[in-house]
Amino acid sequence: MSESSTEHVSLKDLPRKQRRVLGVLLEKAFTVPEQYPLTLKAATTGCNQKNNRDPVSNYDEDDVLETLNQLQERGLIGCLHTEGGRTERYRHYMRHKTPLNEQQLAIMTELMLRGKQQLGELRTRASRMVGIDSQEDLRRELQSLMDAGLVRANGPLDRRGIEVDHDLYPRSENHEPLATYSVDDSDAVTSRPASPPQQMSRPAVPEVLVSNASNERFTNLESMIRELRDELASVRSEFQTLQNSFEDLRRQLGG
Incomplete structure (x- = not known):
């Protein structure tokens, strides 16, 4: 971990809502920096998106605003005001506070x-x-x-x-x-006591190996499919965040 003279803030004992809101601010800072810091609406949308979230939440803006205030009190995030002070935006301080x-x-x-x-x-x-x-x-x-x-x-x-x-x-x-x-099959083989030669079953060994290989290929394929779905859903979510920010900007200019 990197050294810093800044006084660090503890991340322990973060309630579920604080973890979700803080995680959203971090994620969007990484993935859509042009839309960051986030408005309250964008933070709420990020909390409730259906991809890359477990469990899926249904927070309203009051929930998220209260949680943002709690994270501010802990020193983990800050609130910024845009020119004219009409829209508040929120950013994390994790790079400075940890x-x-x-x-x-x-x-x-x-x-x-x-x-x-x-x-x-x-x-x-x-x-x-x-x-x-x-x-x-x-x-x-x-x-x-x-x-x-x-x-x-x-x-x-x-x-x-x-x-x-x-x-x-x-x-x-x-x-x-x-x-x-639980240990995998290779560990289990080395940890078993040796069996008498007459009790060993030669056909069982290749069957186990084939079964393990098939299971591993299936697991890898299943994981790849989940990851591709997550990537697609993430792109859709980032587009929705961009669209929301555009709507916010259009309302500001129209007002």
């Missing part, structure tokens, strides 16, 4: 917006915002976030199928725990 680098900010953004994910999914989605060149780069940044107490995992990061999630939940919030990690 020691997180750009890759770590992108990772935390995705985890705040979607919750737990496998590493392949997380890298694809976070790379929409900041380049993460390899799984090894992702693991390095995740390990740093885990050391800081911001991310948790259900097993070693070098294991296939591991899930990670942010660790910002308040103690009072009920949240779905990460699935218990």
Whole structure:
């Protein structure tokens, strides 16, 4: 993590609405910088969009405004006034108020917006915002976030199928725990006690390998389809945000 003399603000114990609103400000700053900082309307639309969000929310502008005020009190965001003071816009201060680098900010953004994910999914989605060149780069940044107490995992990061999630939940919030990690077949083979030679079944070995390979190909294909759908929905959402901002500007000029 990068060093800074700025006094840092804790990200722990962020309620669900604060995570969603903060995540939206981060995401839009990365993906549509020309429309950032966000108006209240744009922030509300971003919170309620149906892609890249889990769970999907239905906040109204009063909900989002109250949450923005709470995040301001924590020092994580600020409110700006456009020329003439007719429209308030909101921006995050995460680059100044936390020691997180750009890759770590992108990772935390995705985890705040979607919750737990496998590493392949997380890298694809976070790379929409900041380049993460390899799984090894992702693991390095995740390990740093885990050391800081911001991310948790259900097993070693070098294991296939591991899930990670942010660790910002308040103690009072009920949240779905990460699935218990179970070793894959290769681990299980090495950990079993040796069987007597007469009990070994030679045909069973290739059947297991074929089954594992098929399952892995299916999982990879399923993940690619989900990622393509997310990308398409993200483009649609960014177009909607642009359209909303255009409407805001047209009303201002017309008024």
